[in-house]
Amino acid sequence: MTLATSTAPAPRALAGLLAVLLAVLTLLIPSSKAEAMKIQEVKSPGGITAWLVEERSVPLIAMRFAFEGGNAQDPNGKEGLANFLAGMLDEGAGELTSKEFQERMETIAMRMSFDDSRDAFYGSFETLTENRDKAVALLALALNKPRFDADAVERVRGQLLAGLAYAARDPDRVASEQWAAMAFSGHPYGRPASGTPASVQTIMRDDLAAFWSRTFARDNLRVVVVGDVDAATLAGLLDTLFAKLPAKATLTPVAQTQPKAAELVKVIDMAVPQSVARFGLPAMPRKDKDFMTAFVLNTIVGGGVMSSRLWEEVREKRGLAYSIHTSVQPYKQTSIFSGGVATKNEEIGQSLDLIRAELKRFAAEGPTDKELADAKSYLTGSFALRFDSNAKIANQLLWILQEELGLGYVDRRNSEVEAVTMADVKRVAKRLFEGKDLIVTIVGKPKGLAATPAKRS
Amino acid sequence: MSPGTRRLSLLLALPLMTFTQSLQTLSASPAASRVVEFKLANGLQVVVIPDHRAPVVTHYVWYRVGSADEPAGVSGIAHFLEHLMFKSTDKIASGDFSRIVSRLGGQDNAFTSHDLTAYYQRISKDRLPRVMEMEADRMVNLRLAEKEVLTEREVILEERRSRIENNPSSILGEQMLAALYQNHPYRIPIIGWMHEMAKLSREDAIAFYKRFYAPNNAIVVVAGDVTVEEVKALAEANYGKLKPNPDIKARVRPQEPPHRSPRRVELKDPRAGNASVRRYYLAPSVTNAEPGEAEALHLLMKVVGHSSTSRLYQKLVADEKIASSAGGWYSSSSLDSGTIGLYAVAAQGIGLDKVEAGFDRVLAEVREKGVTDDELERAKKAFIADFVYEADSQVRLAQRYGEGLLLGLPLERLNSWPAAIANVTADDIKRVANKHFDLRRSVTGTLIPVAPEAGSGVALKPASDKS
Numbered sequence: 001m002t003l004a005t006s007t008a009p010a011p012r013a014l015a016g017l018l019a020v021l022l023a024v025l026t027l028l029i030p031s032s033k034a035e036a037m038k039i040q041e042v043k044s045p046g047g048i049t050a051w052l053v054e055e056r057s058v059p060l061i062a063m064r065f066a067f068e069g070g071n072a073q074d075p076n077g078k079e080g081l082a083n084f085l086a087g088m089l090d091e092g093a094g095e096l097t098s099k100e101f102q103e104r105m106e107t108i109a110m111r112m113s114f115d116d117s118r119d120a121f122y123g124s125f126e127t128l129t130e131n132r133d134k135a136v137a138l139l140a141l142a143l144n145k146p147r148f149d150a151d152a153v154e155r156v157r158g159q160l161l162a163g164l165a166y167a168a169r170d171p172d173r174v175a176s177e178q179w180a181a182m183a184f185s186g187h188p189y190g191r192p193a194s195g196t197p198a199s200v201q202t203i204m205r206d207d208l209a210a211f212w213s214r215t216f217a218r219d220n221l222r223v224v225v226v227g228d229v230d231a232a233t234l235a236g237l238l239d240t241l242f243a244k245l246p247a248k249a250t251l252t253p254v255a256q257t258q259p260k261a262a263e264l265v266k267v268i269d270m271a272v273p274q275s276v277a278r279f280g281l282p283a284m285p286r287k288d289k290d291f292m293t294a295f296v297l298n299t300i301v302g303g304g305v306m307s308s309r310l311w312e313e314v315r316e317k318r319g320l321a322y323s324i325h326t327s328v329q330p331y332k333q334t335s336i337f338s339g340g341v342a343t344k345n346e347e348i349g350q351s352l353d354l355i356r357a358e359l360k361r362f363a364a365e366g367p368t369d370k371e372l373a374d375a376k377s378y379l380t381g382s383f384a385l386r387f388d389s390n391a392k393i394a395n396q397l398l399w400i401l402q403e404e405l406g407l408g409y410v411d412r413r414n415s416e417v418e419a420v421t422m423a424d425v426k427r428v429a430k431r432l433f434e435g436k437d438l439i440v441t442i443v444g445k446p447k448g449l450a451a452t453p454a455k456r457s
Numbered sequence: 458m459s460p461g462t463r464r465l466s467l468l469l470a471l472p473l474m475t476f477t478q479s480l481q482t483l484s485a486s487p488a489a490s491r492v493v494e495f496k497l498a499n500g501l502q503v504v505v506i507p508d509h510r511a512p513v514v515t516h517y518v519w520y521r522v523g524s525a526d527e528p529a530g531v532s533g534i535a536h537f538l539e540h541l542m543f544k545s546t547d548k549i550a551s552g553d554f555s556r557i558v559s560r561l562g563g564q565d566n567a568f569t570s571h572d573l574t575a576y577y578q579r580i581s582k583d584r585l586p587r588v589m590e591m592e593a594d595r596m597v598n599l600r601l602a603e604k605e606v607l608t609e610r611e612v613i614l615e616e617r618r619s620r621i622e623n624n625p626s627s628i629l630g631e632q633m634l635a636a637l638y639q640n641h642p643y644r645i646p647i648i649g650w651m652h653e654m655a656k657l658s659r660e661d662a663i664a665f666y667k668r669f670y671a672p673n674n675a676i677v678v679v680a681g682d683v684t685v686e687e688v689k690a691l692a693e694a695n696y697g698k699l700k701p702n703p704d705i706k707a708r709v710r711p712q713e714p715p716h717r718s719p720r721r722v723e724l725k726d727p728r729a730g731n732a733s734v735r736r737y738y739l740a741p742s743v744t745n746a747e748p749g750e751a752e753a754l755h756l757l758m759k760v761v762g763h764s765s766t767s768r769l770y771q772k773l774v775a776d777e778k779i780a781s782s783a784g785g786w787y788s789s790s791s792l793d794s795g796t797i798g799l800y801a802v803a804a805q806g807i808g809l810d811k812v813e814a815g816f817d818r819v820l821a822e823v824r825e826k827g828v829t830d831d832e833l834e835r836a837k838k839a840f841i842a843d844f845v846y847e848a849d850s851q852v853r854l855a856q857r858y859g860e861g862l863l864l865g866l867p868l869e870r871l872n873s874w875p876a877a878i879a880n881v882t883a884d885d886i887k888r889v890a891n892k893h894f895d896l897r898r899s900v901t902g903t904l905i906p907v908a909p910e911a912g913s914g915v916a917l918k919p920a921s922d923k924s
Binding site for chain 1: 510511512513543552555556559560561562563564565579580581584607608609610611612613614615616618619622623624625681727728729730731764765766774775778781782802804805834835838839841842843845846848849850851909
């Protein structure tokens with residue numbers, strides 16, 4: 001193996017035999033018998049780069065990959081196209097019909113699935129070591145030669161339409177979709193990710209093929225592999241899978257945006273006994289200097305732990321909800337602080353008033369020293385829990401790759417959490433919440449919302 | 458893990474929780490050979506599953522009590538108590554349990570099923586002693602204040618609204634189980650009936666706690682970066698000092714009489730999506746099945762209903778195009794009875810009677826002709842592979858062994874499951890199909906969308922602007 005610190009391309013002959021390790025990193029979580037995790041950067045002869053963590057104790061290989069360009073790339077009127085494509089990639093490829101493809105997947109116990117987010121198209125692949133080459137060959141077919149047969153397209157369309165019919169009556173789904181529709185009105189982020197019955201009806205074979213051919217490329221690809229494989233072998237597998245894809249993706253630029261409210265509280269009438277609310281505000285992007293502070297702040301306010309401010313106020317003290325949570329979600333072109341709560345129709349107004357009051361109080365006073373210390377202690381202590389299986393390590397590393405946080409992030413992350421000060425949290429609390437009105441959607445038959453604020457002018 | 462799933466009910470009737478995903482083992486697996494089981498003098502059963510890949514542990518306590526052990530009239534008390542276990546003891550102030558766990562960098566939660574109640578923490582290995590001390594403490598020292606009980610009761614009522622009342626598909630499932638079981642408490646929802654939940658009291662919770670929570674009614678599972686010796690010492694120090702409850706009795710529940718007639722449940726709801734049909738059959742559980750029977754049923758239902766290569770999907774969805782989705786499952790992971798399930802969503806413009814007739818055609822064919830060698834081979838491979846995949850997750854291993862031992866299966870049986878799967882023949886499958894696809898022991902449920910009644914207004918139009 002060659003260790004190098006430069007990013008200069010490796011000599012062709014050498015690269016043909018050996019993957020070049022551009023960097024090796026050790027995960028500095030305290031370890032007993034557990035070996036420190038080493039991340040290797042592998043570059044294949046065909047120019048595909050991947051992160052690899054070798055883990056030989058379980059005869060499994062897990063791969064995660066992402067093509068930048070998710071459902072925000074759906075053309076107007078073709079909403080739900082990326083989602084449709086995600087359902088088509090195990091429906092036949094190369095010489096194999098849908099049924100043949102899926103039977104072969106079962107025979108070799110290969111796991112493969114695809115998913116779309118706003119900004120990326122995801123693939124997940126797992127195989128037993130003993131079936132590695134067969135499984136990789138099958139995944140390669142799915143990625144490079146999907147068939148999009150007419151009968152499979154129609155069958156999947158039927159499933160998607162049934163799913164939409166169900167989702168249209170699911171208060172959680174409706175609340176989330178309507179929140180995005182309002183906050184990102186006119187922007188791709190505001191469109192329904194799974195489309196509408198009308199848009200899904202218009203999606204044809206050519207649309208699927210077009211999305212596939214402009215999105216599945218080498219320059220927008222990120223790959224992570226964890227498990228029972230060495231770098232040299234992986235290099236060959238990477239080429240089998242990805243080297244024949246087009247060099248460049250053709251993505252439609254997506255504009256930066258900020259959530260904004262046409263109305264502060266939008267009520268969608270549905271005959272359910274419990275109202276489901278989504279609420280949110282603009283937040284800072286991942287690269288903003290305040291992002292980590294916002295992340296710590298969110299843990300105190302409503303994220304992650306069963307002792308957050310909102311958990312205490314809404315659930316523990318008053319029993320107003322089973323679930324109350326918030327998160328900071330950085331998208332590529334926006335960022336939001338958002339949350340959800342569900343309370344019986346008669347008292348949903350009280351839950352929302354409490355949430356508003358608590359955010360206002362937090363903006364004015366910030367957290368207590370103990371709250372901040374506890375949140376940091378939780379976040380740093382629990383980081384290792386994200387790395388206790390091959391599959392979870394792969395998920396984490398893919399995310400780090402996509403966010404361009406760098407190989408060093410795993411080591412750096414806890415010290416970034418520790419560095420957040422009380423002054424930081426107070427400043428960012430004001431930046432997030434002061435003078436801001438929550439954008440709210442409620443699905444149900446809410447009663448007594450009189451206390452909701454008028455929109456600021 | 459999202460906060461929305463905290464302290465959740467685990468609904469064993471759902472296909473996601475079938476034993477297909479939690480019980481197969483493979484002798485070649487790195488996991489099976491590592492599992493060690495021992496018992497403390499006070500009757501506490503302990504299982505250790507070393508996995509040294511990361512410096513973290515998963516600590517579980519499984520109690521041999523679930524909603525099917527509830528006295529009549531207090532449905533939901535098992536699950537309610539599970540929530541209340543996060544209140545206080547002499548040493549832990551109210552609500553501090555989870556606060557302390559998270560301050561230690563851990564995550565915790567709990568769940569309840571018809572047959573079990575489980576609590577867990579996932580945490581850095583050096584914090585294991587502390588969470589074990591806390592878990593042992595609340596096994597016998599729980600304290601409940603009237604006010605916090607009443608507040609938490611509001612939380613479980615909201616939980617029921619979220620899980621059941623807001624979702625017609627869940628309402629149908631609840632109605633179907635109530636019809637499938639004519640005598641056994643599996644007919645009562647784990648979360649409880651709303652009218653009984655609304656009256657659950659502090660006294661109900663304490664009586665249930667005192668009756669069922671004791672070291673001789675629990676199994677502790679530790680998976681992760683630990684040795685057997687470490688866990689032995691810790692378990693002795695923390696759980697070993699607790700007194701057993703001499704009144705813990707064998708779990709005898711009212712059993713089903715012979716079933717004589719198929720049942721039907723129809724739910725018309727404006728909130729339903731496309732029309733759909735489901736059917737549940739009574740089936741043996743892993744604990745009362747004849748040797749090899751549960752294994753054969755798992756393989757049968759894998760062929761009949763699992764994934765898009767299955768008989769149901771291929772016939773109803775791919776070939777005949779009368780359904781947009783279809784499948785089936787077998788759940789064996791309960792004490793007194795398992796369930797076989799079938800489901801399908803009708804394709805546009807197709808009546809449910811046609812879809813249901815499709816169920817019957819598929820079942821008749823498998824009863825008559827059995828499964829092909831190719832189908833059987835693929836199904837077996839899938840089970841064995843599932844086992845290897847499971848070895849990647851210490852949480853899933855802890856669940857497999859905790860749940861299996863709780864149901865009374867010996868460790869050897871859990872470890873030899875793949876061999877038992879491998880031994881199933883096509884004849885076995887045909888035999889169990891003929892034995893258990895018996896309509897008299899079934900309930901069929903339909904969920905039918907209807908136009909909203911005047912004034913109920915389910916249409917997705919924005920209401921008046923309230924701002």
